Amino acid sequence: MEILVCIKRYILAGSEFVLTADGTEIDARQLGYTLAPHEEVAVEQAIRFVEEFGGSTTVLSLGVPEAEEQMREQMAIGADRGLLLATDGSEWDPQATAAAIVDAVRAQPQAFDIIMFGAEAADSNNSQVGIRVAHALGLPIVTNVRGVSITDGVARCERVVGNNREVYEVRLPAVLTTREGLNIPRYPSVPGRIKARKKPIDTTTPAKPAAKVEKVRLIVPPNQKTGATILGNGPAAAAAAVAMMEEIGVLA
Amino acid sequence: MILVYVDHDRGTLDEPSLQALTFARGLDAEVHALAIGDAASGLAGTLGEHGVSVLHVATHAAFDDYVPQAAGRALAQLAQMTSPKAVLTTSGMRGNEVLAHAAAILDEPFAAECVEITLGSPAEVTRSRWGGNMLEVARVHRNNVLLASIPPFTVAAEPSPVACSVQTFTPELAAADTAVRVVDRVAGQAHGVSLAEAKVIVSGGRGVGAPELWGPLEDLAGLLGAALGCSRVVTSNGWRPHSEQVGQTGTKVAPDLYIAAGISGATQHIAGCKKSKTILAINIDPEAPIMTHADYAIVGDLHEVLPAIAAAIRSR
Ligand SMILES: Cc1cc2nc3c(=O)[nH]c(=O)nc-3n(C[C@H](O)[C@H](O)[C@H](O)COP(=O)(O)OP(=O)(O)OC[C@H]3O[C@@H](n4cnc5c(N)ncnc54)[C@H](O)[C@@H]3O)c2cc1C
Numbered sequence: 001m002e003i004l005v006c007i008k009r010y011i012l013a014g015s016e017f018v019l020t021a022d023g024t025e026i027d028a029r030q031l032g033y034t035l036a037p038h039e040e041v042a043v044e045q046a047i048r049f050v051e052e053f054g055g056s057t058t059v060l061s062l063g064v065p066e067a068e069e070q071m072r073e074q075m076a077i078g079a080d081r082g083l084l085l086a087t088d089g090s091e092w093d094p095q096a097t098a099a100a101i102v103d104a105v106r107a108q109p110q111a112f113d114i115i116m117f118g119a120e121a122a123d124s125n126n127s128q129v130g131i132r133v134a135h136a137l138g139l140p141i142v143t144n145v146r147g148v149s150i151t152d153g154v155a156r157c158e159r160v161v162g163n164n165r166e167v168y169e170v171r172l173p174a175v176l177t178t179r180e181g182l183n184i185p186r187y188p189s190v191p192g193r194i195k196a197r198k199k200p201i202d203t204t205t206p207a208k209p210a211a212k213v214e215k216v217r218l219i220v221p222p223n224q225k226t227g228a229t230i231l232g233n234g235p236a237a238a239a240a241a242v243a244m245m246e247e248i249g250v251l252a
Numbered sequence: 253m254i255l256v257y258v259d260h261d262r263g264t265l266d267e268p269s270l271q272a273l274t275f276a277r278g279l280d281a282e283v284h285a286l287a288i289g290d291a292a293s294g295l296a297g298t299l300g301e302h303g304v305s306v307l308h309v310a311t312h313a314a315f316d317d318y319v320p321q322a323a324g325r326a327l328a329q330l331a332q333m334t335s336p337k338a339v340l341t342t343s344g345m346r347g348n349e350v351l352a353h354a355a356a357i358l359d360e361p362f363a364a365e366c367v368e369i370t371l372g373s374p375a376e377v378t379r380s381r382w383g384g385n386m387l388e389v390a391r392v393h394r395n396n397v398l399l400a401s402i403p404p405f406t407v408a409a410e411p412s413p414v415a416c417s418v419q420t421f422t423p424e425l426a427a428a429d430t431a432v433r434v435v436d437r438v439a440g441q442a443h444g445v446s447l448a449e450a451k452v453i454v455s456g457g458r459g460v461g462a463p464e465l466w467g468p469l470e471d472l473a474g475l476l477g478a479a480l481g482c483s484r485v486v487t488s489n490g491w492r493p494h495s496e497q498v499g500q501t502g503t504k505v506a507p508d509l510y511i512a513a514g515i516s517g518a519t520q521h522i523a524g525c526k527k528s529k530t531i532l533a534i535n536i537d538p539e540a541p542i543m544t545h546a547d548y549a550i551v552g553d554l555h556e557v558l559p560a561i562a563a564a565i566r567s568r
Binding site for chain 2: 136159251
């Protein structure tokens, strides 16, 4: 089973966001980078399928060359190779992102049985790249997957709706988008990290089309709160807490 | 005219869908709705109450349950037939999915999570990003129709009664459009108060220390009729189920009181609890970021503070 998982390098936001002087980007000079939960569970699921059925897992990232760091993280837990679609770090809108991924998929020598995405990107919340890729490739898609198993080439997928689960079935090849809670991703081992350094990453540099959703500026919404009223220290504050609960009406 | 995709589950209206109708009236006096399947005809009364003059019902043998791509196809075809100024929905798993399918079919941009929209060429929108911690002003360069989703609770659903006529149409669906559909449902176990609807939530983070140390949180939750919540560190350690996670990638909550015990207040956690009316933080660190988002705080060890609060409630 050949599986492609599309992942993104995210700024690891601290306790608050600070913008660049022109207000169009997050000032990331003091910040680190990370993966996001909806995509980490996709990679974990891909690795489990490869363990079950054989094959290999490829991770793809459209982003700055430093996104290699996030691809290596996922190689350390079992992804086999990487495809980097290198950009200058400026933002790509969902249509441009989907088109570049479609071109990269078509350029691969092998076909993929499953192409996976996080259900929505943690930074842009666009919820659509997976669906656009599925349409362009003529593949069926199940989104927001929180449970999945494969039998005889058919993936049985579950979505969580309130307290219940909806079941969808899709014949492979297919596109799946996943949500955190699908599984608990494994941690990388030291040998895993060492192996990851030698795994191949192919780099291409797609041309960036004009944005259809064109960012003008970012705004950090002001924190409406003015700082907590300290009710006290330690257990001695319990009486003040109960008085507060009575006042706001949560204690009958 | 603004066309709003209204979601329902086998005839039961998705209440947040009504909010997009109110939002739509702010853009144009004439609002139409699309609802999928014959079971949707019964929604005309409620939708008329909320300002919908025409309810378009897409009928097809495939529409006996939710069929995402076919719903997107029906929406795309209706948009081409009726030329609305914009197609809106309340964002959520289904709303965003159906609009993304329609956008892919129409080869149009889809502006998800818009809290403000100004129609024009290009349209200008303000989008919510980073789980609501950031806003983006953007220009949407569409070919014809503007497609956008509105985050829940951007506006409250306000009634505005009009006469609502029902118009049915049968979309042209390809076999691929109906290949993926709901084929079964698995009922979950209802245990206690649901997180999304709870009036009080007792939430624990890494500071609780271990899964077997949840007793004081469970005890206090029992006394307050509260739901249990937690941070992502807690679920990724396998201490508590993901269904209890509050935050950007967990559940977004809006209780009267949110008690955050041993939670630092990372932006992604705050994204899920900032709509709480009152936040009480319990943390050993008076400098923890949660202090700037909480209304009240107790500085101390949660394993001493929570039992003391429970005892004080019992001795009232
Ligand atoms: C894309 C993305 C999405 C994410 N989504 C979510 C999400 O949905 N929900 C979420 O929660 N996180 C999410 N996170 C993770 C988030 O960034 C933080 O890592 C997480 O919220 C931290 O959890 P915590 O507060 O329990 O742990 P920590 O940050 O480690 O905080 C523990 C706190 O406990 C206090 N403490 C320790 N011992 C005690 C004690 N005995 N008594 C009282 N206080 C004590 C400490 O002072 C500290 O403030 C996401 C991250 C990313 C990158």
